[in-house]
Amino acid sequence: DARVTQTPRHKVTEMGQEVTMRCQPILGHNTVFWYRQTMMQGLELLAYFRNRAPLDDSGMPKDRFSAEMPDATLATLKIQPSEPRDSAVYFCASGLPRTERGSYEQYFGPGTRLTVT
């Protein structure tokens, strides 16, 4: 059963430290998404890539967040420097190529729970 994997699953860090979260999309999926979930804001799209190129990162605070896809099997989300308000669960999802029915389905990883103290 193909799955999206994310590491680490949990991260506790101090304010000001750099945080790197990693995601391995499902093999063959050409679209990768980063979401953040908090109690207050719910699930928010931060950025997404297609064929490793960034398509939209308008949901991401540009001054401290960066997202990359060094290769087709790895996506990274970095926060530098981290702040307590970044505490959230960060989900990666990957998407099937456009289906015959013309729509995308997204498959989510288990998430990285980040706590910044």
Added chain:
Amino acid sequence: DAKTTQPNSMESNEEEPVHLPCNHSTISGTDYIHWYRQLPSQGPEYVIHGLTSNVNNRMASLAIAEDRKSSTLILHRATLRDAAVYYCILQETSGSRLTFGEGTQLTVNP
């Protein structure tokens, strides 16, 4: 993004059918209707999607109103494992982004 409206919460009994409603009166002709669910401490999970016709898969059925301004996700026999937040989302044909709302918290009673 076109908006959806769902009840905040619903309850069901185990082994009974569940009908989860969603209103999307501003849907455009090319928007797909997607349903995802999120079990406790897990990432969202794709359930089903459709455009105009009703759809069935192994997890659920999707009934779409003729005018497409509302839809209903049907779980034919609820189990305890179906307790989750269910999100109804409109997806533009031209892109693949999903905008999650608050969803419906489904409680399944034994």
